[in-house]
Amino acid sequence: MPGKAEILGGLKICFYFALWYALNALYNVYNKKVLKIVPIPYTLALVQLIAGCCWVLPFWITGLRKTPKVAASDSTWLLNLGVWHGMVNVAGKLRACTCLCVCVCMYIYLYQFSFTRARAPNHLCICV
Secondary structure, three states: OOOHHHHHHHHHHHHHHHHHHHHHHHHHHHHHHHHHHOOOOOHHHHHHHHHHHHHHHHHHHHHHOOOOOHHHHHHHHHHHHHHHHHHHHHHHHHHHHHHOOOOHHHHHHHHHHHHOOOOOOOOOOOOO
16 A cells, blocks of 8 residues: 555646646647747747747756756667657658648549540549
């Protein structure tokens, strides 16, 4: 049977996770609203990065917060993670283009097919 301290620790972690999730959802909503008003995503991301650095650097410089130490093995792991993330991102983009390619190929095929049979194609290509 877990003790009172373990239960409170678990509840504390659940609370922090729920708080992170709620704040992350709010951030995404407001970020989307800002991007609809000012459609400059790269500039906005750069401004947010600079603001984060301006927030964190004074804590690191004054020693109020320890600077994270990244070992060589951690760098290798992070690079590997970044490569996999990039590959998944590219694969998602290619998957999204598949439907467009199928529609274009079907249009070309049906267009040529309709002239050889002298009738209009009766197929619809629906991309989702």
